[in-house]
Each structure stands twice: as structure tokens, then as C-alpha cells.
Amino acid sequence: MIRDELVWMAGGPQGSGVDSAANIFGRACCYGGLHVYGKREYHSNIKGLHSYFHIRVSPKEVRADVDRVDLLCTFDAESVVRHIWEVAQGGGVICDTEALATRIFEIPTLTPAFWTEFRKTLEQRGIKPETVGDLLNEVKKNNVRTYAIPFTDLLKEIAKEIGEEKLSKLTRMINVLALGASFGLVDYDKAHVEKAIRMIFGDKPKIISMNLLALTKAYDYAKQRFGDFGFKLEAVQTDEKRIFLQGTQAAALGKLVGGCRLQTYYPITPAADESEYLEENEVLQLEQSEVKGAGGSIIIMQTEDEIAAINMASGAALTGVRAATATSGPGFSLMVEGLGWAGNSEVPIVVTYYQRGAPSTGLPTRHGQSDLRFAMHASHGEFPRIILSSGDIEECFYDAARAFNYAERYQTPVIHLIDKALANSNKSYRMFDPSLVKVERGQLLTEQDVKGKEYKRFEFTESGISPRVPLGTPGVFFWNTGDEHDEVGNINEEPVNRTLMLEKRMRKLDLAHKEIPVEERVNFFGDPDAPATVVSWGSPKGAVIEAMERLSQEGFKLNFIQVRMPIPLPKEYLAEKLGKAQKKIMVEGNYMAQLAGVIREETGILMDYFVLKWNGRPMSADEVYEALKLIIQEKAPKRQVLTHGT
């Protein structure tokens, strides 16, 4: 075990409270001043299939998941069997006493593909366990200890104390028992856990008191019975104001601060969480309002499909409202025609695009980062678009807000790329600062501006930007069409007009490239003179930074360019930096090394090494560290494929 941090894992069937246990665990650690990073993995299933949560806790900031588990906290036998090999030496497994007798090969939710791999591992290790208890005995040799807790007995005690006759009503609390046992083992201050339980169960006093009782029972049982885990999770003092949240929440908050007032969506994993969170908070408080006493609001519309979603957002944006839609790959596929319409009619809309395992339905609940090329090229024809890519949950917040500025300044669609690893991971951050967000609406005309003047919606201008007026502005009306059009917006197929109008639209992209400062388009980390340069985008950011920190401690110097704006790509910057890099390493979560291809297209520079992953799981800091180390030591092949994850 790394002595100053703990990796805790909760595993159980979906519907058994894995999420809420992990939320309580994470928050409880945060309350004690610790930094937390939590990764959620689940099946496309409502109830019964396996899901788990990794929570990494440390006094220092944690930015990514790692490969090992220190304390595996299981709600069922399957979780033991699935994750047993991940438990590090010196670690422990919490399980139900009753699970020990479960026959491994009779667990119905484990698949043939799993058995094949599992049998291979047993053969390699030369062991033949029949039951979960046998398996746990085998790993004892690796100094992995078992902490069997009699969940049923503890529930019976609770039932007796609160006068509940039906034990089945209490089985939902197995997650809190397992959680309580975990905290008892690491001897963590129970007051923080109690606070987290109160927070998670909100306004249900009966449920809170039952869960507090369960917590105490299991906490005391584990602490008194087993004193040998050998790691104490210490709270630390902090004055920093922190929040604990997932990526979908950060993006939603960014949209609100950025002034989004209408969002459309069709249910899809993992994007829907964002819209639901917005809907929960649809009534807004405005710090000042022209309408006396009237508050603000955001309208969330669940549409019949993603085609309606994007086009409804365009209809709303025409009225001057900041409008957005949020989706994942299959949904974005349906939005493509609407995206082109918005590009052609110069309508500022924002599409928040949560990538997941693809193509087709792909891995609906798993991570993927293979839609960069699709986002860049979706739709027939040519029109300007801006693509933002967030690298962590904090960036999701600020990027979600500034996406609207780009959309309105350049009057064109903006696609904000996020991925499942950011959407469904939780992390503690210093408090976001809404005052860092600035609202820039571009050339948006009012009634006064247009009074008595002839208005042409698509007026030819040097910059390519034609001043925009919202539908409903007194004294003016205008036309739009998806056909090629003249300056007033009527259909026009004349070749001269066509040449000028398409060029006018495309000029906006040149302007964006010229105007948007490079600091908004890339992040640079590390020593500028380091002999190796890593390039990446999206969620691998955290793993790359942690890997770099570890390598630097070992004396290996690296630097890292995180691309945050694939369109317009800061190509001069990349050409300059990569031009002098000795080793150029691309790290991204897809097969084709999509960003590497884009960079080669724009700069002519070919990367030297590729670290890629597409198994549906995010990159861990450990595997990125190992891959980079091999490259620096000149032991690596040109292309390394990462495979960690369960």
C-alpha cells in the first residue's frame, strides 16, 4: 500500500446502493479535508448486473484512477470473484459472512467470457478454489486479509432495536453496513461519515436514523473484531473551500452561469444526467433583473428524439436565447442534419457531446474517446464550427460557459466534447469561481440599433460576421433558409452569390483562429526544455499529469500539451512546440489516434509514439506511467495499447 493514500472499492449488483455508498464514502472523506477521485463503472442494466465504484483518497490532490485496490468492499459474492486479483498486497476484502460458502462457478451473473479469463488465471496460479471462502484463503498468501461481516445478523439486531418485523425492509442497508465496516477498519472519524449520511438522505429523518444505526453497528463490529488492517485514514486540516461533484453537474453549472436558458435533450447515457440536474434546478435566481421581482428560469425540454432536440435548440437560439442540447454518440449521429442547418443559417447553438464506447450502441455505459473526427466532420458540406474539449471536471464548468461566447461571437455551432470518464467520475475541487466567467454576446443588435435601417441578416462583411437580431425585435424581421441564400436570407442559387456567401461563413473561422488566444486552446504542463512531449486531449489529462509527476521524481523530464480546442486548432503553436520536441508522444482513448491525425494534417508533424486505449475503461495513472516510462527508456514499441480495467 502507498502509505498516504487509500483506494477503496465498492462492488455489488446494480440497484444495491453502490452509488450511494460511494457517494457517502467520498463525501465523508472530503469532509475530513481529504482529496477524492471516484470512478464509476456500470452495465447497461437497471437491476442485478455488477457495478462498482473506485474511490481514491489522499491528503494530496488526486487526478485519476489507479490500478490497485487497497480495500475491496463487496455487497455480494460476485464482486469478490470479479475483483479479487486487483487487491494489492497488504490490502483487505470486506464481504458478507454468508458469501464465503457461495460456489464460485454457480454465480449466474458471471458470463462465459469472464469464466474463460478467470480459469486461465486460476491455472496460472495453480489453484482450484471451489467457494468464495477458498478463493479468499488463497489470496491470504499474498497478505490480502478477509474481513467477513455477518450482514444478516447485524440487520437482525437493528430490526430488533427499531422494532421492524420485516428484515427485507432493511436489506437495502447492506451498503451502509459494508461502508461502516470499511470506516471502522481504517479507524476514520465517524462524525464525518454521519454528516455524509445526513446529507445524502436529505429530508428523510427515519431513513437517516436507520442508516446511522447501521453505520455504528458495522463500524464498531469491524473496529473491535479486526484490529489488523494496519492503515489509519487520518482527516487533515484544510481552509480551502471545496466541492465534490461529477462532470455532468459541472457542465450544467457552467451552462447556467454562462446564461443558458433553454436546453433540449433525449434520454441517453451518460448525457441525460446533465439535463436532469438542470431540470431539478430550473428556477434560477438572477442577481439583477429588468423585470421587477421576476426570477429567471431555464426551460428543459425532453424531446421525442435527438433530431427534435437540436432543431428545437436552433429555433430557440433564433430568439436570442442561449440554447443548448446534450447528447452522446448515437444521439449526435441523429443531430447531424440539424447541425448543418445551424451552420448554414449561422445560428449559435451549443452541443454538449458526452463520448462513450462506440460505434453504434457500442458500450453504452462505458468510456470512449473516439468521436473527435466525427464531431469535426459531421454534416455534409463545409461550414465553420468550434470544438472544445474538456480535460477534467473543473474544465467542464468553465468550458460549458465559454462555449456560448464562441457560439454567439462567431454565430455558429459549438461542440463541447466531454467523455464518460469525466461525466460519471466524482472529484473534489476547490470551489468554482463564477466571477471568472465573462459573457460575450458578439454582434447582437437591439431595437435601437436597427431602427429606421434596412436590415440584412447575412450582410457581406469583411470579418464574415453579419450582425444578428433576435426574432421578435420590434421594427425588423428576417428570413433564414437551409438553402444557399442571399444577404437577406432568400434562396439564391447564383454562382457569384454562392462563392461569396460560403466564403463569408468560412471567414468566421479564420477570425476565430486569429482572435482566440492560445491559452484558451491548449494547456501546457512541465519543463519546456524536456526531451519528450506528450500530447493528449480529454480525460487522459489527469492520468498524464500524475504519470509525469511520478516520472519527474525518478528523474525523467517530460512536458505535456493538452489540446482544448481541436477547431480552430492552434496549429502554429503546436508546430513550434512539436517541431523542437525530441520525442513526440500521443496519448488518446481510441484506435486510430485521431488527434494525432488531425495534428499531422494541420502541421505536417507525425508523432513518434502512440499510447492508445479503447477497452471501454478510462486510462489509469499507473498504466500511463508505465507506458511513458518505456518510451523514455527507449524500450517501447511505436504503438502501445493500454488494457487496464474491469
Place this chain on the structure above:
Amino acid sequence: MALKMSDYRSTYFADWCPGCGDFGILSAIQMAFADLQLPPHRTVVFSGIGCSGKTPHCLKVNGIHTLHGRTLPFAIGAKLANPDLEVIAAGGDGDGLGIGAGHFVNTGRRNIDITYLIHDNGVYGLTKGQASPTLELGLKTKALPKPNLNSAINPVAIALASGYTFIARSYSYDVRHLKEMIKKGIQHHGLALIIIQQPCPTYNDINTKEWYGGEDRIDPKTGKPTPRLYSLEETGYDGVVHNQEEVFQKYIAALTKAQEWGDRIPMGVFYQNELVPTYAERISKRIPTYLENPPAKQPISDPSGKPITSIEKMLEELKVTG
């Protein structure tokens, strides 16, 4: 100064075929707008793709010519964001009942206060005469290589089943009747649908002006044609729901009338029910300031660009230290 019918006509050249029903529909829209004195800046006509898609360009109000089948989502987006807009959607039968059928049905669930005109001529004109969803089984209009293998759908029945709260039929060559229906639709408190029977002189050689006019059915007594279209109102039919108890009976009556086609085609209001809350009213129950301060009218920053939306409450819920 009052706006005249001609004040709503732009100089855009309408390139429809001579005798196209779209000319009549355009005139009826202009007349309805003039009768209601709709302010052009506050009026938006959305359209889809096809011959009817060009309608907004011919009008001097805001005109948004959208994608094939997507007229309704665009129109709904604008209305939701700015409920003060007078929103009219116009599209063809293929647009609304074929490629856009999903939107047609789901819009009914929302009873949003817009008016939807379906130009129904039984064919896809602009792509040269293929069968549309309203062309009957076995018919072979001029451009079809073989008779139609698909049955026709019944837009009135689908609209009823989907929740439209105003459903009427009119005829492109009866401009006065059509104008009245459009006016009623616009004045209706909720979602209005007007299905407009329209000959396509180029591609539909079956449901022609003569066919609608019944010129193949000369009354032996008078020697005059017996028109296929007849007025519901003139038969004493009243589709208006006056109270909650009447809903079922009026619904069934409308559904029954919707089955008539062929020799007798009803025109007029099949069904109107203003007792159903509009989408804006539903939102207002959750967001009391919605109509007073809708999305399009809300400030989002101060003049210096500082955001004014407070997320303090949400951050407080997410806060873990400090």
C-alpha cells in the same frame, strides 16, 4: 396604420407551377394576418422542405425555412423561448406525416400554442411526384411507375389521438374558408392543425380541382357538379368542446367524421378543446415567472459581461469544506 393583405406579401418570386394550390394558401395566410393585424416582427412562419417550404420567403414577416420534416421542432423552440411570438408552421404532407411523423405525433402531447398548416396534395411535388403518406392505396398518380402499395394515413384521426386541441380541414381554392380556418387556428388557445386539401396540377392527376369540385358527378336535376367537399358547420356539426363532460362525445364525433373521404369530404372544424392546459400554462405551474420573464427576455449578464445567474444554492449543496 392598418396593415393590408398586400403589406404581408414580399417581392420574392413564388416559383410554384401555374394553378398550384400554394398560391391560394399564400393568399389566405396574408388575408388572415391582415384581419388579425399581426405585427410582422412578432410573427414567425416556419416551413419545411418541398414546394410549401418556400411560403415564408413570400411573406413579409419573419420566415424560417427549415429542414425536411423538422418544421415543428424549430417552431416549438422559438415559441418556448419567446411565448410572445405568433408562431405558424407550414409544411407538406410528406414533410409532416412522412419524414416528420414522429414530431407530428409528439407535438400533440404538448398542446403548445402554435398553428400548423399541412399542405396536403398526396404527392411529393418537388422531387417529381412520388406518393405521399396521404395518397390512397392502389392509386396511380401521373408520375408513379406503378400503383401505390401503401395505404393512406388519416391525419385528422392521428391528430386527435395525439392530442391536438384544434383540428380543421380546408381547401386551397376556397381561400375565404381557408382564411377563416387559419384565423380560428391562430386565435385558438393551444395547438392548432389545419389540413389543407390542395391539388397538385402537375403530379396529382387524380385528386384534381375538378375531382374536389365533383365535375365527374353532375346532378341530373340541376345539371351542375356535386362537389366532394362539404362544410361541417352547414350540416349543424359542432366540434367545440364546451365543458369537460363533452370531451369524449366530441372526440368520438370527430373521429367518426374523420373517416369520411372520397365522395364526401368534410371541411371545417372537426374538434376544438380549449380546456386542455397549454404547454406554457404547464410550465408556469412549475416556473411561476415563465410568461412574465421568459427565456428570451431574461438578462444573463450585466453590461460589463459579468454573469448574473446565481448558482450559489447548488454550489452550497456540493460543498464539502470551508
